[in-house]
Amino acid sequence: MNYELLKTLKILIVEDEKRLAQLLKEAIADYFFSVVIAKDGKEGLKKFKSFKPDIIITDIMMPLCDGLDMTIKIKESDNFIPIIVLSAHSDKEKLLKAIDVGISKYFIKPFDPDDVIEHINKIAPSLNKQKQVLLKEDFIFDNNSMSLYKDNILITLTKREKEFLYLLIKNRNTILSNQYIKEMLWNEEVNDERLRTFIKRLRLKTSKSIVENISAQGYLISVLNS
Numbered sequence: 649m650n651y652e653l654l655k656t657l658k659i660l661i662v663e664d665e666k667r668l669a670q671l672l673k674e675a676i677a678d679y680f681f682s683v684v685i686a687k688d689g690k691e692g693l694k695k696f697k698s699f700k701p702d703i704i705i706t707d708i709m710m711p712l713c714d715g716l717d718m719t720i721k722i723k724e725s726d727n728f729i730p731i732i733v734l735s736a737h738s739d740k741e742k743l744l745k746a747i748d749v750g751i752s753k754y755f756i757k758p759f760d761p762d763d764v765i766e767h768i769n770k771i772a773p774s775l776n777k778q779k780q781v782l783l784k785e786d787f788i789f790d791n792n793s794m795s796l797y798k799d800n801i802l803i804t805l806t807k808r809e810k811e812f813l814y815l816l817i818k819n820r821n822t823i824l825s826n827q828y829i830k831e832m833l834w835n836e837e838v839n840d841e842r843l844r845t846f847i848k849r850l851r852l853k854t855s856k857s858i859v860e861n862i863s864a865q866g867y868l869i870s871v872l873n874s
Contacts, residue, residue, distance in 0.1 A: 651679070653772045654765075656779065656792065659683045660701035662692035662718065663734070664710040672705070675761035689713025696722055700794075700814070701729070702775050703768060708735040708746070719749045725832065726818040730771055734759065781817055782873040784857045789813055796854065808833055809850050816859065816869035825866040 657680050663669035669685045677683045684699055686692040690712040696704065704722065706715040713721075719731050730752035746754055753767050781789050788797045794810040796803040805813075815832055816824065830838045847859060847867065860868050 649765075649769050650772060654679045654769060655681055657681055657702040657768070657772065657775065658699065659768075660686060660692065660695055660699055660704045662686045662689060662695075662704065662706035662710070662715065664688050664707060672761060672764075676765055679765055689715060689718035692718050693721055696725075700791075703730050703732065703752075703771075705732045705734060705764065708733060716745055716749055719746075719751060723750050725815070727822075728818065730768075730775070732764065732767065781820070781871045783817075784870060784872070785855050787854060787858055789817055791817065798854075803853060805850070805853065808846070809853075812846075812850065813859075813869070816867065817871060820869060820871040823862050823866045823868045829867065 659676065659680050659682070661669050661672055661683065663672070663685065664687055666687070669687075673683050673685055682699075684695060684701075686695045688710045689706075692704070692706065692715075693713065695701075704719075706718065708715040715733060715735075719733075722729065722731065727750070731750070732753045732755065733746050733751045734755050734757060735746075736757040743754060752771065755764065779791050781791065783789060786798065787803075789795070790797070791814065794814055796805055796810070796813060812829070812833060815829070826840050826843055830843055847861075851859065858869065860870065862868060
């Protein structure tokens with residue numbers, strides 16, 4: 649067990665059975681940097697955006713937004729995040745749908761928390777590689793601290809600029825449309841001119857090449873150590 653590596657990870661548990669969620673948190677919390685709970689898929693989506701977990705552990709059957717619907721929405725924002733499903737259902741249809749939406753592992757209730765920890769331990773090395781990503785012109789972005797560095801010097805960025813880089817990096821080497829970026833970064837109507845001005849200011853702080861503009865399609869960032 650790589651305890652040092654596990655201690656760098658943030659875990660989000662999404663489970664509507666309050667007692668089960670608390671028992672699971674207590675069973676695994678000592679192994680990880682931080683573990684938080686969301687009571688359903690709707691709250692899970694909110695905490696995914698604010699907490700920025702490395703791994704999500706979720707039930708399937710929940711009120712408001714079930715685990716699979718939540719997974720689909722999360723994968724639209726971060727296709728690489730591992731999602732572990734816990735379910736009392738072992739039917740083939742649920743299992744196949746879970747695989748289709750891109751889950752990492754499926755555990756049938758009741759399950760042993762040690763098995764969950766062991767699975768996370770197996771995938772932890774690949775997650776660690778994503779902690780610090782190398783961008784063009786030797787910029788390095790740290791996903792844990794949401795910080796950008798150049799020659800070991802911290803680049804001062806706004807919260808939204810950090811979230812923009814994080815969004816692009818989580819969808820690395822993929823073109824994100826203007827509309828999608830605006831929906832993810834602002835809670836209000838924003839026109840394309842405001843987005844262009846925002847990116848222009850970011851480039852002035854960093855480099856013209858760090859964020860690429862793909863004509864009539866959107867923006868992407870190239871991660872060189874992915």
